[in-house]
Amino acid sequence: xxxxxxxxxxIAWYLxxxxxxxxxxxxxxxxxxxxxxxTTMRRIGHIVAPVAVCIGLVLLMFDAKAGxxxxxxxxxxxSNFGSVMTWGVVFLAAFTIIALIVLVLDLMKKSVPxxxxxxxVVAGVCVAIYTGVLLGVCQTFPLWNNALLPILFLVSALSTxxxxxxxxxxxxxxxxxxxxxxxxxxxxxxxxxxxxxxxxLVFITAHTNQAGFNSIMNLIGGQWGAxxxxxxxxxxxxxPTIIETVTLFFSSPQFEEGATxxxxxxxxxxxxxxGGFLLRYLVIVAALPLTMVVxxx
Amino acid sequence: MTRYGMLVNxxxxxxxxxxxxxxxxxxxxxxxxxxIRYEERVTGKFPTTDVEMVxxxxxxxxxxxxxxxxxxxxSHIGPDGIVVIDHGRCIGCLYCMAACPYxxxxxxxxxxxxxxxxxxxxxxxxxxxxxxxxxxxxxGVRTFGDLDDPESNVSRxxxxxGAKPLVEGLTEAAIYYAR
Numbered sequence: 401x402x403x404x405x406x407x408x409x410x411i412a413w414y415l416x417x418x419x420x421x422x423x424x425x426x427x428x429x430x431x432x433x434x435x436x437x438x439t440t441m442r443r444i445g446h447i448v449a450p451v452a453v454c455i456g457l458v459l460l461m462f463d464a465k466a467g468x469x470x471x472x473x474x475x476x477x478x479s480n481f482g483s484v485m486t487w488g489v490v491f492l493a494a495f496t497i498i499a500l501i502v503l504v505l506d507l508m509k510k511s512v513p514x515x516x517x518x519x520x521v522v523a524g525v526c527v528a529i530y531t532g533v534l535l536g537v538c539q540t541f542p543l544w545n546n547a548l549l550p551i552l553f554l555v556s557a558l559s560t561x562x563x564x565x566x567x568x569x570x571x572x573x574x575x576x577x578x579x580x581x582x583x584x585x586x587x588x589x590x591x592x593x594x595x596x597x598x599x600x601l602v603f604i605t606a607h608t609n610q611a612g613f614n615s616i617m618n619l620i621g622g623q624w625g626a627x628x629x630x631x632x633x634x635x636x637x638x639x640p641t642i643i644e645t646v647t648l649f650f651s652s653p654q655f656e657e658g659a660t661x662x663x664x665x666x667x668x669x670x671x672x673x674x675g676g677f678l679l680r681y682l683v684i685v686a687a688l689p690l691t692m693v694v695x696x697x
Numbered sequence: 698m699t700r701y702g703m704l705v706n707x708x709x710x711x712x713x714x715x716x717x718x719x720x721x722x723x724x725x726x727x728x729x730x731x732x733i734r735y736e737e738r739v740t741g742k743f744p745t746t747d748v749e750m751v752x753x754x755x756x757x758x759x760x761x762x763x764x765x766x767x768x769x770x771x772s773h774i775g776p777d778g779i780v781v782i783d784h785g786r787c788i789g790c791l792y793c794m795a796a797c798p799y800x801x802x803x804x805x806x807x808x809x810x811x812x813x814x815x816x817x818x819x820x821x822x823x824x825x826x827x828x829x830x831x832x833x834x835x836x837g838v839r840t841f842g843d844l845d846d847p848e849s850n851v852s853r854x855x856x857x858x859g860a861k862p863l864v865e866g867l868t869e870a871a872i873y874y875a876r
Contacts, residue, residue: 406794460790465809467788476786479770485792486768537766540798691798691864 417456422524423561542612636675719833
């Protein structure tokens with residue numbers, strides 16, 4: 401049989417936006433605790449978080465056609481607490497509510513209590529991890545069925561969330577960009593960690609079994625090879641790492657605070673966002689199931 | 698307890714697709730919504746090759762991954778061990794399709810809900826005329842019955858042919874293959 405991926409672009413967008421929303425909220429909380437003066441960027445994160453997650457949820461409902469045609473059925477989503485998707489609904493609901501409350505408080509210029517930020521950060525981490533576990537419990541797909549994927553998705557979520565906040569911040573309030581050194585350095589480390597996790601995922605999956613090997617070949621050399629190397633590895637991981645390495649560690653403070661550095665950083669953040677989406681998309685479409693190749697046939 | 702199951706003897710199968718044809722009519726399925734899928738296995742070297750047709754449909758697993766991932770409880774194990782989809786609860790998230798190790802679930806493109814073999818043979822009353830995968834097969838490939846009853850036709854045939862599930866130890870499938 402020829403195998404068609406069960407999920408596609410819409411679900412990839414959803415996984416990407418859910419992670420990005422969680423990451424943006426965490427970025428805001430990080431800014432609040434390390435650089436309380438950067439109020440504009442913090443507010444950007446507070447806006448991005450619920451907006452991204454809500455767009456993702458709308459896409460999800462659209463993709464779930466039987467529910468889209470009979471919306472009342474979505475109320476049944478809390479029926480089976482053995483299902484990761486049910487837990488995802490719980491995390492997404494909690495996160496969206498918290499993110500909206502925080503956004504309203506921020507827009508009303510009221511202070512957000514620390515405990516609310518902490519609960520929101522925990523919910524954001526849960527949302528990001530859940531997007532990986534959702535795929536991870538499908539034991540048929542060796543590319544998904546491993547404990548690395550949720551961690552990779554979490555790191556990518558933090559990375560894309562911070563990239564979105566910084567990129568929009570550069571457009572809205574460039575002067576604040578020069579004050580968030582710690583966030584920039586933390587954000588810089590994330591693609592580097594992602595490279596290690598992605599490489600581990602590729603090597604380990606290729607050595608699981610025939611289906612794992614075929615999935616990896618499909619990913620890095622087959623139909624999706626060009627997207628993987630150019631889009632995910634170069635644009636999404638290597639280019640941001642190189643750009644940030646040069647601007648953060650090998651250039652003069654004048655250059656680092658200048659307009660050129662700012663636009664370079666903007667490009668690097670855009671690359672991180674492209675890479676973050678492609679990671680989800682490629683992992684979804686390149687995975688091949690076990691039973692096509694087990695000795696049964 | 699009754700646990701319905703089926704034996705598929707691929708040694709007898711000629712690959713005529715009559716079982717799928719009967720299934721489409723019996724269950725009034727859309728053209729692009731087959732419950733039965735065929736895999737071909739070619740063994741040997743030319744000129745002494747052998748082609749085996751393996752008809753596959755929902756394995757009615759006792760340890761069903763589709764049931765454990767379904768967030769709405771639409772997929773569940775009904776009486777007699779049959780894996781049932783309550784279409785009124787299905788939101789069409791396709792999680793069960795991703796979880797099914799055999800890729801034997803299919804989405805109804807009109808309703809968006811997921812569907813699969815319903816083991817409709819079990820609903821046929823004795824003496825009643827029916828057209829399904831078991832009755833339509835001209836070669837007698839399929840035997841249906843109660844796996845928990847050691848004296849049922851299907852249990853006896855499984856013993857006689859040494860039939861096994863397609864993948865042993867995976868999901869406790871109720872479809873056995875003699876090959």
